[in-house]
Amino acid sequence: MDMSLPEWVEPWARKVPDLKVAPPGPISKAIIEKDRKYVSHAYDRLFQFTMKRASGSAIMDADGNVYLDFSSGISVMNAGWSNPRVTKAIQRQAEELTHSLANDAYFDKEAEFAELLAEISPGRALESTFFGNSGAEGVEAAIKLSRYYTKGHEHVAFMGSYHGRVGNALAMASRVKYKYGHGPYAPGVFFAPYPYCYRCWFKQEYPACNMLCMDYLDKAILEFGGPSGSLASVFVEPLQGEGGYIVPPKEFMPRLRELCDRRGMLLVADEVQCGLARTGEVWECNSTSTVPDILITGKALGGGIPLGAIVAKAKVMDVWRPGSHSSTFGGNGISMAAGLAHVREILDQDLAGRARALGAHAIKRLEELKDMYEIIGDVRGRGLMIGVEMVKDRKTKKPLLVPQIQGLAWRKGLMMITSGMYGNVFRIAPPIVISEEQLDKGIDIFESAVKETESAMSPKA
Ligand SMILES: Cc1ncc(COP(=O)(O)O)c(C=O)c1O
Incomplete structure (x- = not known):
């Protein structure tokens, strides 16, 4: 190369x-x-x-x-900054249409982009996309959708996690630094230890530990740690970003998948930071062949234009009825044109x-x-x-x-x-x-x- x-x-x-x-x-x-x-x-x-x-x-x-x-x-x-494919797509789109009225009408690039995301989704199993404007909005949408689908309202997030600065997403951040002065936050978020092997929470060594942290999540937190039985979803960064660029052991994501299936929770992969080729895979979930129920993307998705999205299994996304969720600028003309060009460039190159x-x-x-x-x-x-x-x-x-x-x-x-x-x-x-x-x-x-x-x-x- x-x-x-x-x-x-x-x-x-x-x-x-x-x-x-x-x-x-x-x-x-x-x-x-x-x-x-x-x-x-x-x-x-x-x-x-x-x-x-x-x-x-x-x-x-x-x-x-x-x-x-x-x-x-x-x-x-x-x-790359100022990638001409993205810049030209923005220029062309700006001459035709900026605000695409995605709330009230259809727009070709929105359908085209959603089709592309379905085609490149982990296991080609996530078929339906909701477009918002940022990573945090994607997280918020995933929280709402997982509650709507499971009828539960409790979530697991991980120590060191970061999911953005809006209300519910912030409730899932584990650090005081992000939360200070803005509470109270939504209850019902249980924090589990992320497999940060360099500083193991349990002072174990991998692989001899047999991933004790996963047993802790399963037994200590989910069985006896106080959930009311109204579990909705596990939010995880497949490679933790703000927490310190932490690569978990390869069993981590598959074990989470198994745990979610067994306990009736949705697995939500937050790939806002690690997705779209950054880790050497189009999605980091692919590195362990894990198919989440909902994938959150943002940051690189818009190629420099504000954009976020959730891409979900059809059976999950389809529980939302018209009006269940929306955003004035979701599926916006410029962000669709820029994002399509950027993602195509990532794939083609x-x-x-x-x-x-x-x-x-x-x-x-x-x-x-x-x-x-x-x-x-x-x-x-x-x-x-x-x-x-x-x-x-x-x-x-x-x-x-x-x-x-x-x-x-x-x-x-x-x-x-x-x-x-x-x-x-x-x-x-x-x-x-x-x-x-x-x-x-x-x-x-x-x-x-x-x-x-x-x-x-x-x-x-
Ligand atoms: C993993 C992850 N999720 C969500 C977000 C929030 O994205 P945004 O800042 O676009 O709201 C970030 C931002 O750093 C992130 O790293």
Whole structure:
């Protein structure tokens, strides 16, 4: 497979990073000042620069600095920033129709997109789609649908989970950080330990543990842990994202499938972050041949335009009657055109295969770094969804505070974001069109930031 950049990537985006002034430059500074005054501070704004343009896996700020992007706008730009197939589809659609009135009439691209999602769904078993506007809305729709179908109202979610910031989805987040100050939340969510083997909740070793965490969910939580017998669904990220890019053992999803069937619950796979080729599979569920009852997708689904959806078994989706759920902008003209183009590009360019190949290369390099630097505790991932967990030392596994490494890397032109319950896991999740050369360049920068940090920590290093 050719691992160079696609020919459409702009010339300025091939030479990355390329810093012309120390960020934030003067133009960025002025915009940031206005933003701080008028825009809600709820957004974190980790990086002090302003977005101007982007191409492939590079982002240019208002002062002309070019950064290498290792996060794809949080797993959104899988087929690359400003992919011309997506851009042209948006332009064409905008000239014809923007708001497509999906609530009150039919629209060709909505039917076409839903057909495509059915064709590529896990096991080709999910045949019906409801389109919304974001991942969180997809989660909300899945909660409602699973309640409507089962007539239950209790759910299982996992420790470390993240499903978005709206009411019920937030009730399924396991961290105070997301929930603080906005309660009360809907009752009836039972939290189970996600198989985070690097920091096993039960201090076990896999595979000798025989997945004790699954027995705990089955017996301790679902049998004796207090559900009222009105179970509706299990919400799971097949590869946990915000929780720290955690790859569960291969038995996890099949065992969840079995547990849901036995207990009459729906299995809901949240693939908002891990889906659409990111992990080297079109859907991460495919890696274990697991067919969920409902699949939630978002982020990359719209190719940069707000879009989310649930794709469900027909027998599940068909319980909804007209008016059971809706959204003014669901199936919107622009989001359908952009999303169709993006998903087709992902499939036609075999970006899943590319993610597997580049991911294998990145993991090999990162494992080598782990051998060299004590503060790299764990390297894990699938495809181009790789987590690098930083620790103070390997023995205690005490989480390392990482803003220093992040800041050093950024000042050298690499944008890396973190995840994890302790915020100490770097995500290596660039646009999948990144070249092997750019990936190596980014890993080199990461290494230099790790080296500098470790040397400052230990005079011996
Ligand atoms: C697994 C998962 N589900 C749902 C969401 C929420 O998506 P959105 O931010 O589009 O509402 C996210 C966002 O990060 C996510 O990672």
